[in-house]
Amino acid sequence: MEPLAHLDSPFFDAAHREIAARARAWAPEHLAEAVRCEDREAVDARCRNLVQGLGSAGFLRYCIRAEDGGALPDFDVRSLALLRETLAWHDPLADFSFAMQGLGSAPISLAGSPPLKSRYLPGVAAGTSIAAFALSEPQAGSDVAAMECFARPSGADYVLDGCKTWISNGGIADFYCVFARTAAAQSRADGSTLAQGISAFVVDADTPGLRIEARIDSMSPHPLATLRFSSCRIAAEQRLGPEGEGFKLALRTLDIFRTSVAAAALGFARRALDEALRHARTRHMFGHALADFQLTQGALAEMATDLQAATLLTYHAAWRRDEGHNVTLEAAMAKMTATESAQRVIDRALQMFGGRGVERGHIIERLYRDVRVLRIYEGATEVQKLIIARALLKSQEKAPDA
Ligand SMILES: Cc1cc2nc3c(=O)[nH]c(=O)nc-3n(C[C@H](O)[C@H](O)[C@H](O)COP(=O)(O)OP(=O)(O)OC[C@H]3O[C@@H](n4cnc5c(N)ncnc54)[C@H](O)[C@@H]3O)c2cc1C
CATH class of the missing domain: 1.20.140.10 (Butyryl-CoA Dehydrogenase, subunit A, domain 3)
Known part of the structure; x- marks a missing residue:
């Protein structure tokens, strides 16, 4: 790979140049043999390997804040961007695996309780646990507020019902950060839905009532799935941040x-x-x-x-x-x-x-x-x-x- 031409710009400091250099040295050795995987099993296996490799190399620590075992005190978007640019140059699945560990765990970093952070984030950083971010639904993609997935309080738990689709890492993730309604949707006068009454939860992949309804094959193969929640009971402690603050x-x-x-x-x-x-x-x-x-x-x-x-x-x-x-x-x-x-x-x-x-x-x-x-x-x-x-x-x- 040619040197990143822009690295000498004033946007970067020495630490950025160092992480970019490390990624550029690591990638050819670990991604050079990257074969183009087209079939689902090969893609799943490769993504699992990539997450482990990125974790062992220390790159996934940039997806987590230092207080939770990450590399830097706060999310550093320049480091994330430099890593993604470098990985994408070499191997789109490596970029995908890196990005999803960050996207799929950031709701926990940003709003999780201390026990949730210590339970989930070390595995994300080490590459031993795979994360996913479950926001979209068949009728709620661009119009996220139209989501229908509902989490109903039940004693000390919530009971989750509904569907999420186009969920990256769906099928191989160990946990999903799921966004669901905890209050009925309210409409504006123009018929659009207000983005209120939505909460976020972290749901383990093996929770009873959560199943992979369908795997989705796309033109650029990576793990992608539709999830179905049917009377899926999750403890209230799995909620991320206050009720209604999910959006x-x-x-x-x-x-x-x-x-x-x-x-x-x-x-x-x-x-x-x-x-x-x-x-x-x-x-x-x-x-x-x-x-x-x-x-x-x-x-x-x-x-x-x-x-x-x-x-x-x-x-x-x-x-x-x-x-x-x-x-x-x-x-x-x-x-x-x-x-x-x-x-x-x-x-x-x-x-x-x-x-x-x-x-x-x-x-x-x-x-x-x-x-x-x-x-x-x-x-x-x-x-x-x-x-x-x-x-x-x-x-x-x-x-x-x-
Ligand atoms: C490969 C892949 C991976 C994904 N991974 C995830 C994931 O990990 N987690 C997750 O939650 N979601 C994921 N998604 C879902 C993704 O976020 C949605 O596909 C996206 O938000 C668009 O929603 P939609 O597909 O329902 O399209 P729609 O909302 O139906 O929009 C269709 C098109 O309409 C146009 N459009 C939208 N709004 C307007 C407007 N106001 N005016 C004019 N035109 C407009 C745009 O061109 C848009 O592409 C993924 C999707 C794909 C394809």
């Missing part, structure tokens, strides 16, 4: 990890650009190298500039979050720009590879499939646009009249 907890979690999705997109796009550059210099046609043609040079220039713009937005958002600012706006801009431009960069790379680029298993064909989902999960591009526009309009409301 805010989901947003706090996504505020940390949304920028890291942008970083994964950078890793995919940077890999595609590196491959395209190499190919353009070595592929000959009409008596020249592909790189000699100005059309190719123009495409390469646009790819590199797209990538650089996305990089600056991503690490600016990460830096601002680490400086303690609210980054709802910046994270949305970074996620939208990096994922959309990565798709363009990879598509142009594929075009340069011609027929080779669509051969099943070719690195560019793989990237073409891997990058697609990033524009949908953790808020589709359209949702990011709404977040950005709302933030702009709100800031104008507050500003004194010109």
Whole structure:
């Protein structure tokens, strides 16, 4: 892998350069033999191995705060982003496994009681326990507040009923951070649902009443499933934070990890650009190298500039979050720009590879499939646009009249 070109920017300090260097040294040795797994059993096994490997190498400690056995006092979005960018460059499943340990355990880090933290987080950091984040439902994806999964109080317990779908790590996770209604949904006058009355719980995978209803196969294979809760009894101590505060907890979690999705997109796009550059210099046609043609040079220039713009937005958002600012706006801009431009960069790379680029298993064909989902999960591009526009309009409301 080429050195991360932006590492000398003022967004980073020596500790960031060190963690990036460690990841860059580790990845070729541990991920070089990464075979493209397409069948479910192989993907599951590889993800389990990757979680163990990332844990043994100490990288998963960046998903946990120091007070719970993690590497740093607080979540450091720049470290998460650098790790995701590097892992994504080498192996999308490695990036996936790393990201899900963070996303799937952050609700516990942010709102879990001390006993819950000490029960779940050490295993996440060590790579001996696999985490998952269960928010989406068949009728509640972008419109999260429309969720119907219900947790009804029953003595000292809650009884959970409902369905969660598109849950990453579904089927291999040891526990799920599950969001469910603890109060009936209330509608606004326009028919949309208020995001109140939602609570979060940590549910062990082997809890009676929780089952994997279906495994889902996707164009970029990774463990994905629909979960069914049927009279699933969970102790009240498994609740994460106060009752009714679950929606805010989901947003706090996504505020940390949304920028890291942008970083994964950078890793995919940077890999595609590196491959395209190499190919353009070595592929000959009409008596020249592909790189000699100005059309190719123009495409390469646009790819590199797209990538650089996305990089600056991503690490600016990460830096601002680490400086303690609210980054709802910046994270949305970074996620939208990096994922959309990565798709363009990879598509142009594929075009340069011609027929080779669509051969099943070719690195560019793989990237073409891997990058697609990033524009949908953790808020589709359209949702990011709404977040950005709302933030702009709100800031104008507050500003004194010109
Ligand atoms: C591979 C994969 C992994 C996932 N992992 C997880 C996970 O681990 N945990 C979890 O909880 N969820 C997960 N999800 C679910 C993901 O978060 C949802 O798919 C996403 O939020 C979109 O919801 P939806 O699929 O229901 O699409 P819908 O909500 O039906 O939206 C469909 C499309 O409508 C458009 N749209 C949305 N809102 C608007 C709007 N206001 N105006 C105009 N257009 C709009 C967008 O283009 C969007 O893609 C995963 C999904 C995938 C595909």
